[in-house]
Amino acid sequence: MRSKKIISLIMMLALVLSLCACTSGENKNGKTAEETGKTANDTTQTEKEIIVTDMIGREVTVKPGTYKRVVCIGAGALRMYSYIGDTALLAGVEDIDNTSLESRPKMFDSVARPYMLAFGDIFKTLPSCGVGGPNAQAAEAEKILACNPDIVISEYEDVEKENALQEQLGVPVITLKSGADGVFGKPFKGSMELLGKVFGEEKKAETLLTYINDQEKELADRTSKIADADKPSVYICGLGNWGTTNHLMTAQNYSVFNVINVKNAVTGLEKDGIGKIEEEKFVALGENIDIMIVDTAAVKNIKPLYAEDSTMFDSVKAWKKGEVYLEMAYNAYYTNYEIALANAWYIAKVVYPDAFKDVDIAAKTNEVTKAFLGKELAEEIFKCPASFGGYGKIDTNTFFK
Secondary structure (H helix, E strand, C coil): CHHHHHHHHHHHHHHHHHHHHHHCCECCCCCEHHHHCCCCCHHHHHCCCEEEECCCCCEEEECCCCCCCEEEECCCHHHHHHHHCCHHHEEEECHHHCCCCCCCCCCCCCCCCHHHHHHHHHHCCCCECCCCCCCCCCCCHHHHHHCCCCEEEECCCCHHHHHHHHHHHCCCEEECCCCCCHHHCHHHHHHHHHHHHHCCCHHHHHHHHHHHHHHHHHHHHHHCCCCHHHCCEEEEECCCCCCCCCCCEECCCCHHHHHCCCEECCCCCCCCCCEECCHHHHHHHHHHCCEEEEEHHHHHHHHHHHHHCCCCCCCCHHHHHCCEEEECCCECCCECHHHHHHHHHHHHHHHCCCCCCCCCHHHHHHHHHHHHHCCCCHHHHHHCHHHCCCCEECCCCCCCC
16 A cells, blocks of 8 residues: 555656656746747846946946836937837926927927927827926926936936936936037937947947948048039038027038038137127128028028018128028937938038939938938928928028018
8 A cells, every 4th residue: 555655656746747847948928938039047137237337427327128117308318319219118208399288398399300200299198307498407306206217318418417316316317418510429429329228229229320320421422532622612500509590600610511521611710619600700701602501490580680681691692692502400409410410411412413413302311310210201301380391492582581
């Protein structure tokens, strides 16, 4: 009798071991590691903490690819996140980016902001993480906390304030940066790499940066051998600066011009960045301006000035010869990086028509926005009220009337 019990126990033990052997390669869904494409170490690897250095030199501990509730604050932060991150993970947006709100900053509503055109319907559904806009000089911690984020992407470039905000929120605060050269500059490219690392989207960031670098190289290659004697003198004006800009707002070290080897009509200024020149300086430059590029964001400010004094452009050779062109808004709640790249192609086509006669600017704009945002947005950009129908030559006899 005793021997039968022992035999039964041995048989039961064998059966248990057999079942364990059959299921040891399956996960809780009945799939093997080979079937799911994951190993037992994958979760540990995904949640491994690393230290990253953000774009203002702060060291922040993060767990790449684990974040589920994202908040973006400050001018340009949500735009840059939209290039790399998943907008479905957003837990809140600033009021300026939520067009469903009646009371909010509206100064950019008529100007093309491609990230808004691409994802505005998502932004409308999200709670407020702050007012936002050019007048918002500090993060609103209470509103951010109400969104319950597990990470914050910021464009408030102050080390002490960012550290204090991170301590108050209890979650990582990652600060991005644009820089004076915008889409062609190291700070922007570094911000893309940083976002890729934090959100486990390194491949997406690499793909975008490869595209930008290839575009920059092609623009430079097409224009690098054009003789100085064959280069017209070009004046860019209306570049956004905290929402106030007109024909006197320009730049002498303009990254777009530098990439496409354009001869800038503006020289001798104390500062290289976007800035305002005096009326006398503008008049003095007039006879040397062969081509004039007006940023669409400035038209609303130029029109009333023109109504007051219609002779304001009389000194400008380009104006008298009808060589005045519209580019899409370079800045609208900080830089439109994809539009800056499309602008480079358009200006190059205007200045060097023979070298760019194969380029269709609408098709190029679609290509650029798809690379940045996954959507072809040229038609929507050109339909925005402050785009005035898109890229094109201005009729200097009627446009500002």
